Amino acid sequence: MELDTGATAWMLISASLVLLMTPGLALFYGGMTRSKSVLNMMMMSFGAMAVIAVVYVLWGWSMSYGSSVGGIVGNPLDQFGLSGAIYDGTGAFLIDDYGVPGIVGVAFQSTFAIITTALISGAIADRTRFSTWMVFVVLWVTLSYFPMAHMVWGGGLLSGDGPFASIATPIDFAGGTVVHINAGVAGLVLALIIGRRKGFGAVPMKPHSLPLTMLGAALLWFGWFGFNAGSAFTADGVAGLAWVNTTTATAAAVLGWLATEKLRDGHATSLGAASGVVAGLVAITPAAGALSPVGSIALGAAAGALCALAVGLKYRLGYDDSLDVVGVHLVGGLVGTIGIGFLATETGLLYGGGASQLAVQVIIAVVAMIFSGVVTAVIGLALKAVMGWRVSEDVEVNGIDQAEHGESAYEALGVGRFSTDTGAGAPAPVRRSTTEAHA
Amino acid sequence: MKLVTAIVQPHRLDDVKKALEAAGVHGMTVSEANGYGRQHGHTEVYRGAEYTIELVPKVRVEVVVDDYDAPAVVDAVVGAAQSGRIGDGKVWTVPVEDVVRVRTGERGADAL
Numbered sequence: 001m002e003l004d005t006g007a008t009a010w011m012l013i014s015a016s017l018v019l020l021m022t023p024g025l026a027l028f029y030g031g032m033t034r035s036k037s038v039l040n041m042m043m044m045s046f047g048a049m050a051v052i053a054v055v056y057v058l059w060g061w062s063m064s065y066g067s068s069v070g071g072i073v074g075n076p077l078d079q080f081g082l083s084g085a086i087y088d089g090t091g092a093f094l095i096d097d098y099g100v101p102g103i104v105g106v107a108f109q110s111t112f113a114i115i116t117t118a119l120i121s122g123a124i125a126d127r128t129r130f131s132t133w134m135v136f137v138v139l140w141v142t143l144s145y146f147p148m149a150h151m152v153w154g155g156g157l158l159s160g161d162g163p164f165a166s167i168a169t170p171i172d173f174a175g176g177t178v179v180h181i182n183a184g185v186a187g188l189v190l191a192l193i194i195g196r197r198k199g200f201g202a203v204p205m206k207p208h209s210l211p212l213t214m215l216g217a218a219l220l221w222f223g224w225f226g227f228n229a230g231s232a233f234t235a236d237g238v239a240g241l242a243w244v245n246t247t248t249a250t251a252a253a254v255l256g257w258l259a260t261e262k263l264r265d266g267h268a269t270s271l272g273a274a275s276g277v278v279a280g281l282v283a284i285t286p287a288a289g290a291l292s293p294v295g296s297i298a299l300g301a302a303a304g305a306l307c308a309l310a311v312g313l314k315y316r317l318g319y320d321d322s323l324d325v326v327g328v329h330l331v332g333g334l335v336g337t338i339g340i341g342f343l344a345t346e347t348g349l350l351y352g353g354g355a356s357q358l359a360v361q362v363i364i365a366v367v368a369m370i371f372s373g374v375v376t377a378v379i380g381l382a383l384k385a386v387m388g389w390r391v392s393e394d395v396e397v398n399g400i401d402q403a404e405h406g407e408s409a410y411e412a413l414g415v416g417r418f419s420t421d422t423g424a425g426a427p428a429p430v431r432r433s434t435t436e437a438h439a
Numbered sequence: 440m441k442l443v444t445a446i447v448q449p450h451r452l453d454d455v456k457k458a459l460e461a462a463g464v465h466g467m468t469v470s471e472a473n474g475y476g477r478q479h480g481h482t483e484v485y486r487g488a489e490y491t492i493e494l495v496p497k498v499r500v501e502v503v504v505d506d507y508d509a510p511a512v513v514d515a516v517v518g519a520a521q522s523g524r525i526g527d528g529k530v531w532t533v534p535v536e537d538v539v540r541v542r543t544g545e546r547g548a549d550a551l
Binding site: 204206207261264265266267269271272275308309311312315324327 | 483484485486487488489490491492
């Protein structure tokens with residue numbers, strides 16, 4: 001295959017856009033936490049970036065797209081460290097069917113693994129030990145994300161080459177199952193294993209900075225163009241369709257969320273708008289290439305309204321999914337994945353395509369939920385026994401930022417800012433050698 | 440001397456300042472305060488969860504004045520801060536034993 005420079009340029013940009021989503025998520029989540037735990041919240045996203053960028057090139061790519069072990073997972077040793085994934089036998093760069101170098105595909109896919117795992121952190125805000133989270137990231141991306149990516153996108157069990165394809169070819173354009181159902185179920189399982197924050201449902205835990213959350217939602221939307229339009233794997237009409245669907249569904253979801261709030265609570269809130277953005281983006285993710293723009297409006301509006309209702313479930317059912325990973329990502333992921341069965345322009349029920357697409361979409365959604373649920377439960381319970389998940393109650397009450405990271409996000413009072421006292425207790429000036437100072 | 444402390448709506452601060460200046464008060468201390476009265480704040484809704492925000496933001500204005508001026512100063516503050524609606528605030532007066540101007544060491548009424 002000849003190198004397609006246009007497609008390659010677009011895929012490099014897409015990979016960069018998707019990477020930007022994770023800091024965007026850190027802002028989105030960080031604004032929603034209390035001011036005493038915003039740094040810990042954001043560090044969970046940055047920690048996931050640091051861990052997974054490394055893990056992905058070591059065994060992540062191979063477990064996702066390497067030679068299949070029973071349709072469940074790729075062999076991690078097959079292309080460990082990207083051996084055989086960059087160059088062909090003659091030393092030239094491998095080029096895929098779209099004219100894009102394989103190494104660019106690695107870049108693109110690694111960013112998906114990062115954002116998916118980071119999404120889970122919203123369910124366990126304010127109370128999770130950072131060290132346990134970092135170990136969880138390695139285990140979960142390895143045992144849940146890479147197998148799911150292999151099953152759906154790597155020619156495995158839930159792909160067009162799997163056993164369910166005899167009913168209809170499963171559609172997951174950019175990650176309804178692999179990303180959102182996977183992360184949403186994991187968030188639910190971890191919230192149950194780790195338990196509720198002290199005072200959950202009794203004391204106010206309102207967002208400390210909604211402007212941060214709205215900025216994060218904006219960055220997520222921008223980055224999501226790489227996520228969805230990039231999932232065309234080239235710069236073509238499908239990419240354009242995915243771009244438009246990504247915007248129309250998201251806009252409709254904002255309207256759906258705000259209308260639901262206005263009717264129920266009396267106000268259209270900024271947090272509702274930011275949440276509606278994400279709900280719409282989640283729902284259109286698996287469907288971006290299969291729907292018409294008009295169909296995507298219907299899907300987005302449904303996702304916005306349903307997610308706005310779903311975020312209240314945690315109070316009724318008593319699980320502390322702190323920032324609504326379940327209500328937004330699991331519910332939105334299900335709406336999108338199953339919605340394809342109704343709205344796909346070629347095979348959807350409402351377009352006269354019969355029920356077979358709907359059936360296969362339900363099947364892959366259920367398999368994804370069971371797989372992610374079981375794997376996350378095993379990892380979560382093992383870490384609970386070996387490392388422990390929770391900070392102490394004192395730390396939780398006083399703020400996890402101070403205890404886990406030795407920092408505070410904001411200068412609370414300003415007293416001491418102008419102090420020139422260099423006596424005991426004051427920070428000593430950092431000594432630098434002359435070479436360092438001039439470096 | 441008397442310390443007059445006023446808790447008022449933040450958006451009334453400019454009016455209160457003008458009224459105090461008109462009443463001959465030369466200086467004041469203003470700080471941000473949070474509190475609630477009979478209404479117990481208000482409610483806010485985040486993702487469908489309703490929170491009671493008991494502590495609402497107010498501004499605290501403190502001035503030390505001669506005994507003789509105190510009633511007029513209180514009247515000036517009340518006149519400037521009053522809207523007739525819930526949440527207008529409170530003003531109270533307490534006796535002050537001594538005041539010292541740090542720059543000069545002057546004491547009592549001379550330090551005002």
